[in-house]
Amino acid sequence: MQIKVLGPGCPNCEEMTRRVKQAVDELGIEAEIEKVTDMAEIMKHTMSTPGLVVDGKLVHAGKPLPPVEKIKSMIGG
Amino acid sequence: MLKWIADVVVFKVFGLSSQTKLGDALHFFVYDTLKIFLFLAVVIFVVSFIRSYFPPERTKRILSHKRLFIGNILAALLGIVTPFCSCSAVPLFIGFVEAGVPLGVTFSFLISSPMVNEIAVVLLYSLFGWKITAIYIGAGLSVAIFGGIIIGKLGLEHWVEEYVYKIRTGQGTEVIKQSFRERLDYAKWNTKDILRRVWLFILIAIGIGGFIHGYVPEEFLTRIAGPGNPLAVPAAVVLGVPLYSNAxxxxxxxxxxxEKGLSMGTVLAFMMAVTALSLPEMIILRKVLKPQMLGVFAGIMTITIIGVGYLFNAIL
Known part of the structure; x- marks a missing residue:
C-alpha cells in the first residue's frame, strides 16, 4: 500500500504524518509512507493541506485532522 | 442552570460567602467561563458544520473570473465561511490564480479569512456586546474589500512568482464526498481542536474581567495612548503588525x-493588525509573492487599518 501525506511542512502536516504512522503501526500492515512537499504535486490532489492520499486516491483534505481511529478506516484497516 | 452550577461551585464547594469580594469575583468568573465556553462550543460546532459545505474548491469556482468590486465583496464574505489556515495559504493562492480568480479578489479573501471568524465574533460578543461585534465585522469586511480593490487596481500580477502561473493541475483538484454523519464528526473534531488551543487565552480574558479590573491605574495608558493622542492609532497598528496571534x-x-481606558477605535485597529497581518504568514506567502508585492500588501493593510481606527475614534 502506498500512502502520501501532502503538505508544505506546517505543524498540522507533521501531526498528520505522526497519526498516519501510528495508524499503520496499529493495523500492522505493510505501507510506504511518503511526505509530499512539492506544491505542484500537492495541487494535483487538493488545495487544502494536510492531505492524505491512499493508493492514488484522496481520502482526507484540510483541517480538522481525523483521529487515528478514523485514519485506520481510511487506509482500509 | 449555569448560575446554579456557579452557586454550587463557589458557595458550597469552596464555602465562600456571596457577601465577600473574593466570593463575588469567583462567582462572576465561574459563571462567565461556563457561559462563554458553552456559547463558543455551540457556535464553533455549527460554523464547522456549515463550513464543510464550502471547501476552497467551491469558493474558487464561485470567485473565478468575478469582476472587481462584486468579486471583492463575495471574496470577503466567503473568507468567513471557507475553512482556511495559513499553512494552506500557498496551495489556496495557486488554486485561485489557476482558476482565474483576479489577484485583488484573492487578496480580499486572504485578508478577511483570519480577521473575521467565529471565534472573534463569539468572544467580542461575550465580552463587549453586539454593537462592538457588529462594528468589528463591518470594519473587517471593509478592510478586506477595499484592500483587495486597491491591490486589484494597482495591477501587480507581475509581482507574483512566475512558477505560480505555470502550475497546471489538469482536471483540477477533487473534493471528497462527505456523508451527513461525517460532516457532524468533522464539526465535533474541529470544536474539540479549537477549544483545546484557545481555552487558556479565554480564561485569561475572563480573569482580567473578574479580578484585575480596577487594580491598575487607568490614567497611565490613557495619558500615553488615550483619545487625546492622535498618534495612538498608528502606534497601536505598527506595534500590532509584527505580533502574531489568532483572535x-x-x-x-x-x-x-x-479596561485601562484606550479608545475603541485604537483597540480594534490593534486587534485587526495582529490577526490580519503576521510575520509567519508573510514568510509563507513569500513562496508565491515577490518581496515587492509583500511590501505593498503590508503597506496597504497598515494604512487601511489605521484609517479604520481613526474613523471609529471619530464616530464612537
Missing amino acids: AGVIPIVYALM
Missing part, C-alpha cells in the same frame, strides 16, 4: 487595553 489570543490584551 482568541489577542482578545485578553484587547480586553485589558480597553
